[in-house]
Amino acid sequence: MEETPKGKSSSIVRTISDQMEEVAKEVLTPAKRTAIGRSTSELLVDQATKEVLVTRKSSLASLGRTISDNIDNTTVPTTPGARKPPLGRKMQSPRVSGHIPKWKSGQLRIEDELTNAFFEEVALSRASSATSHGLSFSIAGPVVAPAGDSGLINDLQEARLHASVALKKKETESKDVEMTVNLDSELPQRDPPLPICLKFLEVQYKVILQGKPTSILTSSWTEPIFFEKDILYGVSGSIAPGEMLAMMGPSGSGKTTLINLLGGRIQQNVSGSITYNDQPYSKALKRRIGFVTQDDVLFPHLTVRETLTYTALLRLPRTLTKHQREQRAQEVVRELGLERCQDTIIGGNFVRGISGGERKRVCIGCEILIDPSLLFLDEPTSGLDSTTALRIVQMLHDIARAGRTVVSTIHQPSSRLFHKFDKLILLGEGHSIYFGKASDAMEYFSSVGFSPFLAMNPADFLLDLANGNIHDISVPAELENTSHAEAEDNHGDKFPRSLSSHDVLEYLIEAYETNVAPMEKAKLITLNEVTDDLKSSVSAKREWGATWWDQFSILFVRGLKERRHEYLSFLRIAQVFLTALILGLLWWQSNIDTPKGLQDQIGLIFFIAVFWGFFPVFTAIFTFPQERAMLSKERAVDMYRLSAYFMARILSDLPLDLFLPIGFLLIVYFMAHLRMTVTAFLLTMLTTFLSIVASQGLGLAIGAAFMDLKKATTLASVTMMAFMLAGGFFVQRVHPFIKWIRYLSFNYYTYKILLKIQYDADQLYDCSSPSGCKSIATSSSLRGIPLDGGIKEATVMLIMVFGYRLLAYFSLLRMKLRV
Numbered sequence: 001m002e003e004t005p006k007g008k009s010s011s012i013v014r015t016i017s018d019q020m021e022e023v024a025k026e027v028l029t030p031a032k033r034t035a036i037g038r039s040t041s042e043l044l045v046d047q048a049t050k051e052v053l054v055t056r057k058s059s060l061a062s063l064g065r066t067i068s069d070n071i072d073n074t075t076v077p078t079t080p081g082a083r084k085p086p087l088g089r090k091m092q093s094p095r096v097s098g099h100i101p102k103w104k105s106g107q108l109r110i111e112d113e114l115t116n117a118f119f120e121e122v123a124l125s126r127a128s129s130a131t132s133h134g135l136s137f138s139i140a141g142p143v144v145a146p147a148g149d150s151g152l153i154n155d156l157q158e159a160r161l162h163a164s165v166a167l168k169k170k171e172t173e174s175k176d177v178e179m180t181v182n183l184d185s186e187l188p189q190r191d192p193p194l195p196i197c198l199k200f201l202e203v204q205y206k207v208i209l210q211g212k213p214t215s216i217l218t219s220s221w222t223e224p225i226f227f228e229k230d231i232l233y234g235v236s237g238s239i240a241p242g243e244m245l246a247m248m249g250p251s252g253s254g255k256t257t258l259i260n261l262l263g264g265r266i267q268q269n270v271s272g273s274i275t276y277n278d279q280p281y282s283k284a285l286k287r288r289i290g291f292v293t294q295d296d297v298l299f300p301h302l303t304v305r306e307t308l309t310y311t312a313l314l315r316l317p318r319t320l321t322k323h324q325r326e327q328r329a330q331e332v333v334r335e336l337g338l339e340r341c342q343d344t345i346i347g348g349n350f351v352r353g354i355s356g357g358e359r360k361r362v363c364i365g366c367e368i369l370i371d372p373s374l375l376f377l378d379e380p381t382s383g384l385d386s387t388t389a390l391r392i393v394q395m396l397h398d399i400a401r402a403g404r405t406v407v408s409t410i411h412q413p414s415s416r417l418f419h420k421f422d423k424l425i426l427l428g429e430g431h432s433i434y435f436g437k438a439s440d441a442m443e444y445f446s447s448v449g450f451s452p453f454l455a456m457n458p459a460d461f462l463l464d465l466a467n468g469n470i471h472d473i474s475v476p477a478e479l480e481n482t483s484h485a486e487a488e489d490n491h492g493d494k495f496p497r498s499l500s501s502h503d504v505l506e507y508l509i510e511a512y513e514t515n516v517a518p519m520e521k522a523k524l525i526t527l528n529e530v531t532d533d534l535k536s537s538v539s540a541k542r543e544w545g546a547t548w549w550d551q552f553s554i555l556f557v558r559g560l561k562e563r564r565h566e567y568l569s570f571l572r573i574a575q576v577f578l579t580a581l582i583l584g585l586l587w588w589q590s591n592i593d594t595p596k597g598l599q600d601q602i603g604l605i606f607f608i609a610v611f612w613g614f615f616p617v618f619t620a621i622f623t624f625p626q627e628r629a630m631l632s633k634e635r636a637v638d639m640y641r642l643s644a645y646f647m648a649r650i651l652s653d654l655p656l657d658l659f660l661p662i663g664f665l666l667i668v669y670f671m672a673h674l675r676m677t678v679t680a681f682l683l684t685m686l687t688t689f690l691s692i693v694a695s696q697g698l699g700l701a702i703g704a705a706f707m708d709l710k711k712a713t714t715l716a717s718v719t720m721m722a723f724m725l726a727g728g729f730f731v732q733r734v735h736p737f738i739k740w741i742r743y744l745s746f747n748y749y750t751y752k753i754l755l756k757i758q759y760d761a762d763q764l765y766d767c768s769s770p771s772g773c774k775s776i777a778t779s780s781s782l783r784g785i786p787l788d789g790g791i792k793e794a795t796v797m798l799i800m801v802f803g804y805r806l807l808a809y810f811s812l813l814r815m816k817l818r819v
């Protein structure tokens with residue numbers, strides 16, 4: 001039999017005491033404490049400790065319940081119809097009874113020494129911390145107690161029990177939760193995140209919509225009709241560091257809108273107050289806020305590791321070295337259990353990549369990388385299986401317990417998942433119908449007369465209520481009586497009408513407004529005073545994670561990696577080379593000895609000018625509309641300057657844009673036997689490059705101006721057609737009122753320069769007639785184009801190269817960040 005390591009139990013299933021011993025060892029090693037990548041066991045102890053601190057007053061359920069009861073947190077339904085005092089009045093938390101199961105008390109005795117050690121540690125950390133408004137920070141990291149909870153641990157028994165439960169719980173969940181944090185991480189010690197207390201009072205939001213006429217006979221059907229739509233009606237609440245707030249409600253109830261408002265992503269048409277440490281939203285906060293949107297916005301062709309590394313390089317402060325930032329990304333890969341897929345591409349609609357759950361974890365990873373003080377997540381668990389969902393919420397729970405403020409909207413959570421949240425805000429049609437402790441929600445609704453008839457997942461029960469659905473739910477007599485009273489009023493009705501969902505919702509809104517809202521609002525106004533230090537940190541000047549040059553280089557390399565598949569796209573390369581081959585065959589060894597031969601070759605020259613005008617426009621047009629979501633997401637968190645992104649984006653496309661025309665010209669030029677001098681070949685190449693870069697500029701400008709592919713491609717095709725027709729090949733004598741189009745057309749300038757390169761006036765003679773050679777070019781010009789010079793045309797094209805790009809840049813600058 002293999003010998004087990006010293007200090008570890010030799011039994012296959014280790015006892016809780018063994019684990020506790022390991023835990024205590026971890027905790028008491030200062031080096032480990034200071035590492036950013038804290039161990040699972042440390043997290044566990046922190047969690048256990050903080051849960052005691054945070055929920056000292058809350059019920060631990062009765063001790064009569066078994067540990068597995070505690071783990072599962074299955075809610076015991078309250079007696080139907082039992083009216084409890086409304087939440088407005090203080091609810092009594094059930095106290096821990098003196099009954100401790102025998103096996104558990106034995107275990108507690110064994111663990112006494114160890115638990116005492118770690119509680120001493122907690123006391124020490126609390127004593128050494130600067131306590132303000134319920135927040136305290138130890139050297140090891142923040143230890144958080146909720147607002148209003150002052151005083152040290154005075155119930156060690158409860159604490160030990162809680163730790164024991166947490167260990168047991170962890171033992172169960174360790175199968176699910178892949179939190180393999182590297183203990184030997186040599187990451188630099190970073191400042192703990194700034195604790196941010198978020199308060200929102202009477203938040204209202206409306207949108208102004210444009211209506212459509214209901215009938216074409218309406219006299220004002222051509223006039224736009226504007227109307228206001230209320231989305232949120234005076235929602236209030238607060239959340240302190242260390243807590244996790246769940247936003248629940250049916251689809252369309254306003255959860256996403258509220259989280260966007262709280263995250264500072266919507267600023268218009270909002271009334272009420274939203275404050276962060278009693279300060280309004282400021283740009284400085286962007287770097288302290290992590291925001292995980294409902295849709296996973298990631299680059300499909302980057303791998304998991306690349307995605308997190310580039311984010312770390314761009315978002316982490318420049319005080320960290322490149323190596324340290326890369327290490328942090330690697331650590332997040334481990335924390336999120338993404339090692340197995342770290343080298344797999346993210347994937348998207350057309351390419352298979354990592355799974356939906358992994359993608360969601362990568363999105364969360366991109367936000368937790370920066371160690372945000374406030375973390376917002378819009379439906380982080382939707383579409384995931386219950387185990388993955390629990391894994392994610394457990395991780396968020398740990399993040400919150402380490403001193404961050406976590407706000408998450410959530411759809412249909414399982415009961416285990418629901419109990420991970422400290423606070424809950426329940427929305428129904430834009431109204432609050434509950435705000436308070438998640439664990440008190442059932443009790444509150446029971447107190448206003450709504451209780452489930454069956455044992456139910458509390459989340460299902462709450463969502464039913466928010467939907468106004470009262471199947472299997474008792475309703476207050478008062479509400480039932482309203483339908484009876486209505487029936488009596490309508491003398492013809494024999495039976496009372498059944499309660500509609502609207503009636504139920506209205507009753508719940510009123511109950512909340514009467515019983516809870518005034519008290520919560522009063523609490524918000526008087527809630528903890530925030531120190532000047534914390535206030536000023538929130539309103540400090542914003543800082544960029546990396547220098548402009550670093551941002552540019554990282555984005556440049558990221559752009560190359562993301563589009564490497566396009567560069568090597570077989571279809572794109574085949575398209576260009578096949579076109580070149582066909583042209584070469586059609587114009588095989590062309591000569592200009594006859595007017596017809598010359599005419600044919602001029603046709604080829606014009607085609608080259610048009611091809612390298614069209615092709616880049618329609619490639620470049622996709623650039624910004626396709627990246628709009630990503631750009632919005634990254635700019636919303638001040639990840640980089642727009643100028644750095646813009647420069648990187650336009651330059652990272654150049655290698656391919658220059659490689660393809662070289663191949664194209666090598667084939668066409670020699671097959672068609674164009675002017676056989678090195679200078680002519682090189683100048684033709686340079687002119688083609690200039691044409692490509694100018695037309696790309698136009699594509700970028702149109703794409704950035706519309707940010708909509710349909711509109712952009714429509715405009716681009718009309719513009720390109722006009723430019724081509726005005727290019728000087730099809731029509732030479734144009735009326736002055738429309739002649740200006742020609743001067744905007746880069747086809748026209750490219751064509752002119754290419755003619756100048758290929759032909760000299762004295763070269764163009766027709767020697768086919770027996771009477772001798774005669775000039776076919778008149779007054780040194782060909783088809784009205786003088787064959788000397790060329791600098792003027794090149795200058796105009798250079799102006800186009802920069803002018804169109806400037807237009808594109810300003811269009812991006814005024815683009816609203818979409819949330």
Ligand SMILES: Nc1ncnc2c1ncn2[C@@H]1O[C@H](COP(=O)(O)OP(=O)(O)OP(=O)(O)O)[C@@H](O)[C@H]1O
Nearest residue numbers: 207209229231249250251252253254255256257258
């Ligand atoms: N800009 C807008 N214009 C028009 N209606 C809007 C706008 N923003 C929000 N709404 C409406 O407000 C309501 C709330 O939308 P929101 O996205 O916040 O709901 P939700 O609770 O997050 O829904 P879901 O769970 O389905 O994501 C919806 O009816 C939505 O159509």
